[in-house]
Amino acid sequence: MNTKPRSFEELENVFASLASAGIRPGLDRISRLMEKLGNPQMDFPAVHIVGTNGKGSTASFSDSILREAGYRTALYTSPHLESPDERLLIDGFPLSLGEWTGAAEAIQKALEEDDFLRSDPPTFFELITAAAFLLCSRNRVELAVVEAGLGGRLDATNLLGNVVLTLVTSISMDHMDFLGDTLEKIAGEKFAVMREGIPAFFSGSPAGLVPLFRERARAAGALPHVLPEEVRTENISVTAEGTAFSFFCGGGRFPIRTPLHGSFQVENCSLAAAGMLCLSGRFPRITGEALLQGAENARWPGRFEILRADPPLVLDGGHNPDGIRRLVESIRGIYGGKKPTVVFACMKDKDFPAGLSLLLKGAGRLICTSVPGNPRSADPFVLAEAARRSGWKEDAVEVFPDPLDALKASERKGQGTVCCGSLYFIGWMRTLILSRREELLF
Template sequence: MFTTYEEAMEWIHTRKGMGPKPGIARMKWLMEKLDHPERKFRSIHIAGTNGKGSTVAYLRSLFMAAGYSVGTFTSPHIVSFNERISIDGNDLSNNDILEQTNILYSLYQEISETELGALTEFEIVTAMMFSYFGSHPCDVVLIEVGLGGLYDSTNIAEPDVSIITTIGKDHINILGDTIPEIAHQKAGIIKKGTPAVIGRLPEDALQVMREKAKEEAAPLFEYRKDFTASNWHDVAEHYHEAFDFSSAHVSFEGIEIPLMGGHQVDNAATALQAFLLFCDKCGFAYSEESIKAGFLRTAWPVRLEIISQKPFILLDGAHNVPAMEVLADALNRKFADKKITILLAALADKDLEQMGALIKTVPNSTLYVTTFESPRVASVEELRSRMGVAEEMTFADWRQAVDELKAKQSEGDMLLITGSLYFLSDVRHYLLNK
């Protein structure tokens, strides 16, 4: 048993080296031992290659603006570990983390002696989340999938609505190297008779979703078919986006969101459709005013986040090819007037060649690369060779890179820091502390 938060965290992080162990047999065992906390609260389960975190952020704001308490489970963390489990945007306290860790530690010892084997870090944290919300119920809990869906630790959830935000090629070593294979993994969260909301998906992924929904007799709500976002336009003075929403039963004009990019309009519309379905199914009240207020209050770090105006610094966790595509599009559309200095660090198992080609399409930009501490990180040498970056455009120390590039910014310039979410977490911490 642990007596301090620091001891608990040290033990949890020792499990990180286990890596992902696909399958939910260990989670089912844990839920049985914990008296099935996953059945004691209402929830929405969110999967997708990208857009999960933003969709969680929109949903949290929508429910809170309508007067409901909201639990969230997200990963990875950006500022502190505790934010992975939160209520109404407030991170779990150190004491709560300590208490839940001690509950799980004895079960960890017990399961390690069985044929199921030891737990991974993500399984421990997921079980902590279910255990906590089982004894501290909220009106609704938003559960973000860690990896894939079908074999993800969260897939013992019994949600009221499921969401698949996007499908793109990522984690192909685990999920498969074709869109239908990856879609099959994501579709694994669609449950029998449970409504599923589908974001902007390629046609071959949609086919997989339709087949799975039919198999599970799950009502399917598709973006651009059953609900739409139209009249998308900039609110230039705030860098906001605005759009109109319509579905079979409701329509709203002039919804404004503070998260930038056309992909965020897609995410917001998908979140709103899921919110409306959940409210209608569970008898939750809302109004057009609460919906518009909720969207306006949404915040989500390191997603096209302006962290400083002077100098102008933008953070974006474009950690894979689909995310880099939407970043390049947003830069071309919103910041074409700026001279852009880009600092990038990424994990080695990503498609670095394609990511590099995409970020180089941004006009009036200069790309620098660096590295950071992570077992999967790409070295500066690997980034140079795979992205085609000259040696003088590399930094071995990312803190030095941030400081030097920040100091060089002139009026009207922009420093964009992008790549791995783990890297962006470190950078954001560093800049805010300064």
């Protein structure tokens, strides 16, 4: 690079300029690049997390428990909400622009020195993943918690060389153009990351995929665990203050409390906790106390994040039908019969008619908007028409293409606001709301 980037946004542009366009599943390019970099993905043990919904929350719980146990951790997730440096945290903190720039320079040099990579460079996600693995190695992490990007089998994260645990969250229909047009095909891509001799935990959701999980685990020689068969939860409380439940696993009872909101966090937290307890034989500093403190200290912005309690102002990144179904469950569980206004924006390639139909059960009104500057953002007028065809009444649907106008229109109704539909949208709204905190939150 001719000049060093002065911000993470400029660094993101550097990676984009080095990358091939679009999503191109496959491991040839990233494998070659990692070899040129000295295979840093082999230098640290890792927890690999795949699934459709709940990966990020499960990763956050796992990382928080490991940090409470005293391990030096890396947490790699995607996409970011507000700043690219969120994608990799070392011991809970982002790295400096200088460290990321150093990784980018090493990658650029490797690309320039290889004829194949020059003519067919890795994608943006592959380059970011390569940089993250290089930074994990340079920072000598003791355990990395790594969330897969898309699928699993052909995802760049599947190059991890020392996976000690696989966690599989709930699976539903998403990214069908890349992963397959049935639930079984999608699950097969995700189950394919299991490793010989390594424990693999599946959330068990949906239950119909459990036989396929066991079959693929047997074929891989993995050690399968299905959450509902090994874990019991009782005394579940989901409120605006957070989530609490009794967790029974391995003969122990753990009274878990977490500030993460939503009924779905019981499943995500249980999956992480069961996995961490399984690792405790190999990583003995993982104790019951670390589990409880880790759950209590976990943070995961943008996933049923309550920015204001009354009337509620909630951000949720649910972007497929299963995610929106879980969002609606949480709205009804926390707010009862109250129906807030939903401000909705999503990507045009998502199944938004199904999501909009599900929102009828939890929202009183709908305001359709867009994600500024994002060419993949669906036209809000198209969203509104889809909502009406999905059962929304004509006078309950409005369109404000500018999201700030949409938010203000929702707030004027005084019923509370839930922003949802896309993580890109939630990242944009979160920055907007927190920058105007006094005006919008109090």
